[in-house]
Structure formats: C-alpha cells, structure tokens
Amino acid sequence: MSLDNIEALLKPINGFLKCETPLEWISEAKKSCKLPVLLRDHLVCELKAAQSAMFLIRRYAVDADSAKALLEWLKPYEDFTYRHIGDWRDLEKLKLNKSMIVKSGGRYEQELVDKMVMLIREELHHFYQVLEVMNEYGIEYENINSSRYAKGLLKHVKTHEPDALIDKLICGAYIEARSCERFAKIAPHLDKRLGDFYISLLRSEARHYQDYLELAENIAGKDISERIAFFGEVEADLIVSPDNDFKFHSGLPVLKVLG
Numbered sequence: 406m407s408l409d410n411i412e413a414l415l416k417p418i419n420g421f422l423k424c425e426t427p428l429e430w431i432s433e434a435k436k437s438c439k440l441p442v443l444l445r446d447h448l449v450c451e452l453k454a455a456q457s458a459m460f461l462i463r464r465y466a467v468d469a470d471s472a473k474a475l476l477e478w479l480k481p482y483e484d485f486t487y488r489h490i491g492d493w494r495d496l497e498k499l500k501l502n503k504s505m506i507v508k509s510g511g512r513y514e515q516e517l518v519d520k521m522v523m524l525i526r527e528e529l530h531h532f533y534q535v536l537e538v539m540n541e542y543g544i545e546y547e548n549i550n551s552s553r554y555a556k557g558l559l560k561h562v563k564t565h566e567p568d569a570l571i572d573k574l575i576c577g578a579y580i581e582a583r584s585c586e587r588f589a590k591i592a593p594h595l596d597k598r599l600g601d602f603y604i605s606l607l608r609s610e611a612r613h614y615q616d617y618l619e620l621a622e623n624i625a626g627k628d629i630s631e632r633i634a635f636f637g638e639v640e641a642d643l644i645v646s647p648d649n650d651f652k653f654h655s656g657l658p659v660l661k662v663l664g
C-alpha cells in the first residue's frame with residue numbers, strides 16, 4: 406500500500422478518534438521484549454472481534470439453526486485459544502458451511518448479518534495470520550489476561566433495546582478504529598515482516614469501523630452523534646490515562662521507577 410493510500414485510510418479514523426496514541430505507548434510497543442505480549446494479545450483481540458460480531462448476529466438477527474452453525478464454526482478457534490486443543494494449522498481450512506437465515510420482521514437484520522459474517526471471516530483470517538507470525542518468530546501461544554480497554558467501553562452500554570445494540574455497535578466502531586490507528590503507529594518501528602503485516606491489516610479494520618458506525622446509525626434511525634461523542638470521550642480516556650498492564654489497547658504506560 407502506498408503512503409498516500411495509508412494517509413487516505415487513516416484520515417477519517419483520526420478524525421473519529423478523540424486522541425492519538427501517546428508516544429510513550431509506541432516507545433514501549435517497539436521494544437523487542439514486548440513483542441510476545443503484543444502478538445498474544447493481538448491474537449486474542451482478533452478472536453474477540455469475531456466473537457462479538459457473532460454474538461450480535463446470534464442475539465439480534467438469525468434463526469436458531471444459523472446461530473448453532475455460527476457457534477460450531479467458532480468452536481475450534483475457542484478450543485485452541487482457551488483450552489489449547491488442536492493444531493493451529495488446521496484452522497485455516499475451517500469455513501462456515503451454512504447460509505444464514507434471518508429472523509423475520511426486522512428491517513435491519515439482513516444488513517447486520519451480511520456485514521458481520523464478512524467481518525467474522527476477516528477476523529478469523531487475521532487470527533490465523535497472527536499465528537503464522539508467532540510461529541515464524543518462535544513465540545508460543547500462552548493464555549493472557551485481557552486489558553481493561555473493551556470492558557471500560559462496554560460497561561457504559563445501556564441495558565434496554567434498541568439502545569443497547571446501538572451502544573455495542575458504537576463500541577465496536579471505536580475498537581476497530583483504535584486498532585487501525587495503532588497498527589499504523591507501530592508499523593514503521595517494527596521489522597519489515599511485522600511492519601508489512603500490520604499495514605496489510607489497515608484496510609479491513611478501516612472498513613470494519615465504518616461498518617459498525619453505519620449499522621449503528623441505520624438501526625437508530627435518528628441522530629446518535631451525542632452518543633458517539635460520549636463513547637469517544639470514554640475511549641480517549643482509556644488511551645491517555647495511566648495503565649500498568651501493557652497490551653495492544655492499553656493506556657499510558659506506567660514506567661516502573663527503580664529504587
């Protein structure tokens with residue numbers, strides 16, 4: 406991807422996010438000792454992105470048989486990640502073998518299903534690509550606790566519908582946009598293999614953020630700019646406030662003072 410293309414992809418993302426990644430985070434992320442945690446966390450983030458998209462269509466849009474087929478598609482990835490079952494190389498062959506049947510009635514289900522199934526396919530492919538990179542760099546997969554980031558956003562999701570769905574979609578948009586921004590920020594500081602890999606992810610994550618935002622706007626059918634601005638502030642606070650648990654989406658690193 407040329408520099409101009411990257412700039413064009415990032416422009417709306419940087420306009421959407423309320424702050425840039427702090428330089429202190431980049432300084433930590435480029436240290437070679439941080440690569441294992443970065444890749445392990447990135448791997449789990451890709452699975453979580455697939456899981457949350459799947460949750461949305463299971464909960465809001467498809468019939469029971471389709472929901473079952475979705476869970477079966479994801480199970481080998483979850484078995485590998487949470488239970489260390491299976492060979493990661495086999496994951497590349499897995500496909501969703503059933504067409505999705507939408508629940509009757511609603512006006513937005515088909516759009517939600519179409520966008521989310523494509524997004525899940527891409528996230529699972531990214532998951533596999535991260536495992537390829539880890540394999541090349543001799544980094545074993547180990548369980549990892551999740552950062553405060555997604556929880557910190559999702560705790561503000563309303564409890565009644567349709568606001569809860571709209572809030573979850575807005576959170577999805579922020580998570581995707583921040584991932585995209587961070588890929589672009591660290592890519593120049595990594596070796597060529599890793600830098601190229603992160604740049605290759607920019608295009609799909611940029612579209613994912615737009616998909617989430619469009620879905621939120623279409624489903625709401627009214628102006629949601631205040632709600633978007635609210636989550637924008639929450640998100641920016643998670644990025645700039647001190648955080649001693651370095652991860653892909655962590656906040657301002659707290660440097661340990663010796664002595």
Ligand SMILES: [Fe+2]
Pocket residue numbers: 451454527528531610
């Ligand atoms: Fe992804």
Ligand SMILES: [Fe+2]
Pocket residue numbers: 454528581609610613
């Ligand atoms: Fe994504």
